[in-house]
Amino acid sequence: MSSSKKSSDGKSSEIEEAVASLTMPFNKILLTSSDGESFEIDEAVARKFQIIAHMIEDDCAGKAIPIDNVTGDILSKIIEYAKKHVVEPDEDEDEEAKKKLDSWDAKFVEKLDLETIFKIILAANYLNFEGLLGFASQTVADYIKDKTPEEVREIFNIENDFTPEEEEAIRKENAWTFNG
Amino acid sequence: MATTVLCGGGGDVDGCDGERSLDLLPAALLETIMTKLDVGSLCSLASTCKTLKSCVTRVLTFTPNFHIFNVSLSMETVRPLLFPNQQLSSLKLDCGRLGNSAIDILVRPSLREISLHNCRDFSGDLISEIGRRCKDLRLLCLGSVAEKVGRSISRCAFEDLLNGCSHLEVLALMFDLSLYLRPGDGRIFGLVSDKLTHLELGHISSRMMTQLLTSTEISGQDSSRVTSTVLQNVQQLRLSVDCITDAVVKAISKSLTSLIDLDIRDAPLEDPRQLSDLTDFGLHEINQNGKLKHLSLIRSQEFHPTYFRRVSDQGMLFLADKCLGMESICLGGFCRVTDAGFKTILHSCASLSKFSIYHGPKLTDLVFHDILATTLSLSHVCLRRCHLLTDHAIQKLASSLKLENLDLRGCRNLRDGTLKAVSHLPKLKVLLLDGTDISDTGLSYLKEGLLDSLVSLSVRGCRNLTDKFMSTLFDGSSKLVLRELDLSNLPNLTDAAIFALAKSGAPITKLQLRECRLIGDASVMALASTRVYEDECPGSSLCLLDLYDCGGITQLSFKWLKKPFFPRLKWLGITGSVNRDIVDALARRRPHLQVSCRGEELGNDGEDDWDSADIHQHIEAQEDELEQWILGDEGDVEMEDAEDDSEEDASEED
Numbered sequence: 001m002s003s004s005k006k007s008s009d010g011k012s013s014e015i016e017e018a019v020a021s022l023t024m025p026f027n028k029i030l031l032t033s034s035d036g037e038s039f040e041i042d043e044a045v046a047r048k049f050q051i052i053a054h055m056i057e058d059d060c061a062g063k064a065i066p067i068d069n070v071t072g073d074i075l076s077k078i079i080e081y082a083k084k085h086v087v088e089p090d091e092d093e094d095e096e097a098k099k100k101l102d103s104w105d106a107k108f109v110e111k112l113d114l115e116t117i118f119k120i121i122l123a124a125n126y127l128n129f130e131g132l133l134g135f136a137s138q139t140v141a142d143y144i145k146d147k148t149p150e151e152v153r154e155i156f157n158i159e160n161d162f163t164p165e166e167e168e169a170i171r172k173e174n175a176w177t178f179n180g
Numbered sequence: 181m182a183t184t185v186l187c188g189g190g191g192d193v194d195g196c197d198g199e200r201s202l203d204l205l206p207a208a209l210l211e212t213i214m215t216k217l218d219v220g221s222l223c224s225l226a227s228t229c230k231t232l233k234s235c236v237t238r239v240l241t242f243t244p245n246f247h248i249f250n251v252s253l254s255m256e257t258v259r260p261l262l263f264p265n266q267q268l269s270s271l272k273l274d275c276g277r278l279g280n281s282a283i284d285i286l287v288r289p290s291l292r293e294i295s296l297h298n299c300r301d302f303s304g305d306l307i308s309e310i311g312r313r314c315k316d317l318r319l320l321c322l323g324s325v326a327e328k329v330g331r332s333i334s335r336c337a338f339e340d341l342l343n344g345c346s347h348l349e350v351l352a353l354m355f356d357l358s359l360y361l362r363p364g365d366g367r368i369f370g371l372v373s374d375k376l377t378h379l380e381l382g383h384i385s386s387r388m389m390t391q392l393l394t395s396t397e398i399s400g401q402d403s404s405r406v407t408s409t410v411l412q413n414v415q416q417l418r419l420s421v422d423c424i425t426d427a428v429v430k431a432i433s434k435s436l437t438s439l440i441d442l443d444i445r446d447a448p449l450e451d452p453r454q455l456s457d458l459t460d461f462g463l464h465e466i467n468q469n470g471k472l473k474h475l476s477l478i479r480s481q482e483f484h485p486t487y488f489r490r491v492s493d494q495g496m497l498f499l500a501d502k503c504l505g506m507e508s509i510c511l512g513g514f515c516r517v518t519d520a521g522f523k524t525i526l527h528s529c530a531s532l533s534k535f536s537i538y539h540g541p542k543l544t545d546l547v548f549h550d551i552l553a554t555t556l557s558l559s560h561v562c563l564r565r566c567h568l569l570t571d572h573a574i575q576k577l578a579s580s581l582k583l584e585n586l587d588l589r590g591c592r593n594l595r596d597g598t599l600k601a602v603s604h605l606p607k608l609k610v611l612l613l614d615g616t617d618i619s620d621t622g623l624s625y626l627k628e629g630l631l632d633s634l635v636s637l638s639v640r641g642c643r644n645l646t647d648k649f650m651s652t653l654f655d656g657s658s659k660l661v662l663r664e665l666d667l668s669n670l671p672n673l674t675d676a677a678i679f680a681l682a683k684s685g686a687p688i689t690k691l692q693l694r695e696c697r698l699i700g701d702a703s704v705m706a707l708a709s710t711r712v713y714e715d716e717c718p719g720s721s722l723c724l725l726d727l728y729d730c731g732g733i734t735q736l737s738f739k740w741l742k743k744p745f746f747p748r749l750k751w752l753g754i755t756g757s758v759n760r761d762i763v764d765a766l767a768r769r770r771p772h773l774q775v776s777c778r779g780e781e782l783g784n785d786g787e788d789d790w791d792s793a794d795i796h797q798h799i800e801a802q803e804d805e806l807e808q809w810i811l812g813d814e815g816d817v818e819m820e821d822a823e824d825d826s827e828e829d830a831s832e833e834d
Contacts, residue, residue, distance in 0.1 A: 141216035
């Protein structure tokens with residue numbers, strides 16, 4: 001995942017990032033999706049994607065960065081999320097802000113279908129955007145939570161490739177989960 | 181990026197069906213998702229297809245938490261799930277079907293949190309082994325250890341535990357310690373780590389508690405009583421003792437200098453004598469360090485009708501004086517305290533948010549008369565068995581718009597005015613009105629306001645109620661958030677009410693119909709065939725169904741209690757005498773359903789409601805003999821004090 005040279009700096013790199021986001025608010029980065037769509041975003045937002053943050057550090061980032069593995073529609077959703085989460089409110093200090101952000105997150109994901117969420121997970125993983133990866137994973141986990149196997153198969157379109165004997169054995173093993 | 185795994189469907193990966201499939205994600209991402217799931221959901225997921233099964237097996241070897249509530253698993257089920265995981269950090273289990281043979285599986289050196297309930301079949305070895313193996317343990321909760329006949333715990337087991345777990349921060353031993361420890365053994369607790377912040381003991385004698393908190397230091401010729409430093413960092417203390425005395429309260433207040441939360445309860449078997457009881461002076465000693473935020477002092481009448489007879493309004497004044505920063509107060513069994521005392525508490529503690537009085541026969545509406553003059557924003561109010569309370573008090577209380585939890589059980593003189601008053605409270609989640617004098621009209625007021633906040637409603641024993649209120653509330657016109665409903669002991673409730681409930685499709689999870697004479701098989705059929713509107717899946721949403729002593733239940737109901745009906749049912753209460761064989765057959769076919777035939781209250785609430793035995797026992801009493809005894813007793817108190825004084829000269833009891 002991330003870390004690398006940031007791990008040793010710890011606090012000082014936090015300060016650096018904060019200073020960077022303050023003094024260079026107008027530094028724009030251009031991201032191009034696999035299907036040719038372009039998105040211009042602030043550097044602070046782009047830094048949420050660790051893969052891009054590293055490129056900026058290493059000075060490899062030109063003005064335009066191609067993102068080959070992600071299509072435009074998914075990239076736009078990811079950028080929307082990143083913009084909202086540029087500054088994460090501290091739960092202890094600002095409870096109101098955290099609640100508002102949480103409810104924005106809930107609405108954000110409500111509109112998305114499962115297919116899109118999977119694509120977002122894959123893209124967030126590629127871009128190394130840990131916050132969104134965790135959030136999207138949790139969303140999928142919430143779909144699975146407390147459901148019976150049949151329900152999970154239904155929702156995720158999973159094909160049952162067990163033989164009847166295997167199926168019976170597994171049902172017996174896991175009977176306790178769905179009160180079987 | 182890791183290569184994607186083969187999809188199960190047709191070969192076309194870009195096809196719209198295939199894309200949605202969970203098993204298309206790379207294994208690493210699947211694991212990220214799975215680490216956010218609990219063990220139950222993981223096992224469910226493992227039953228879907230081969231790819232996911234192997235992924236789950238891998239995740240189970242490193243998942244840090246293993247929490248399974250509400251179901252007792254057998255050894256065969258638990259072993260393969262727990263065994264391969266060497267990194268387990270938090271374990272929470274119901275051990276109803278496990279015994280000493282499971283100790284090896286459960287007690288692992290990597291654990292930092294252990295919470296095991298229902299350990300009846302374990303002996304003290306469990307405690308010893310935890311002390312010997314789990315050196316990094318931070319949290320330990322053990323419930324009901326060695327309660328099965330023939331099991332016991334030795335004193336060394338406790339020593340092993342406290343010696344071994346030197347980083348313990350939370351310790352809860354929720355069983356009767358006085359069975360295994362003699363009063364002098366209290367010194368064992370001196371071994372406890374000084375990082376301990378929470379301590380809960382199931383039952384201990386006051387004397388042992390007092391002794392372990394004070395120690396005698398003999399320096400030269402003097403032998404002076406010095407307060408020991410044990411338990412100095414404890415912030416939360418929860419105890420059940422044999423009898424709350426001035427001595428134990430004083431010792432606790434003096435020694436536990438960091439105490440924020442104090443919860444003591446007793447249930448005496450006989451009237452406490454003068455020197456072994458709580459008096460006004462004991463209350464004077466509370467909270468000497470001024471840090472106390474939560475206080476709970478309860479005398480239960482479970483075994484004997486006693487109360488804090490030596491505490492009067494003066495004691496309350498002392499308490500109010502010392503406890504200005506309190507956020508939560510719960511007083512049970514202070515039957516001599518009048519409005520003056522309770523009012524002083526309400527008006528002195530400006531940050532109070534939870535206020536509970538259990539059994540206040542002298543508490544009247546006056547206590548709340550000018551509550552608007554205070555700046556209190558009460559969220560939890562519990563006024564149980566306060567017979568003099570009327571609707572006026574509730575109207576005044578209802579000005580606290582932050583009320584979430586209102587427990588008025590046993591207040592016989594509350595009527596529909598109460599419901600009118602509370603119906604506009606925007607945040608009310610729990611409303612308990614057992615034994616009050618409400619009627620159907622009153623409950624219809626709930627439609628005006630509470631239906632999008634009320635989660636739990638109890639009207640047990642409100643004898644005036646009929647089917648009407650059920651058809652009013654469950655007319656299908658609005659989406660209810662109501663999940664828990666207690667309709668026990670309603671003699672006029674018939675199957676028609678349950679039809680209305682079932683028809684509306686409300687996703688009720690907890691339904692109690694104990695002792696409703698007119699409820700019968702038709703209700704069970706109706707509930708079994710509910711199609712709940714929230715789920716895509718048919719079938720009843722009920723997790724708990726209590727039909728104990730329902731007049732019309734016959735063998736026919738059992739056809740409807742079998743699978744696939746009631747798929748989520750975990751607790752069932754039924755009268756065993758219907759037909760013992762059939763009940764046993766049901767219990768066998770549904771091994772994870774807890775069937776209770778002897779009328780016990782169902783469900784395991786995490787929080788032990790320490791007054792619940794009293795509540796259900798005393799609500800039905802038509803004539804409150806207890807109350808008359810207490811009120812008529814006033815003249816005799818002086819006589820008894822005189823008697824007690826003469827006893828003082830006699831040798832002190834053990």
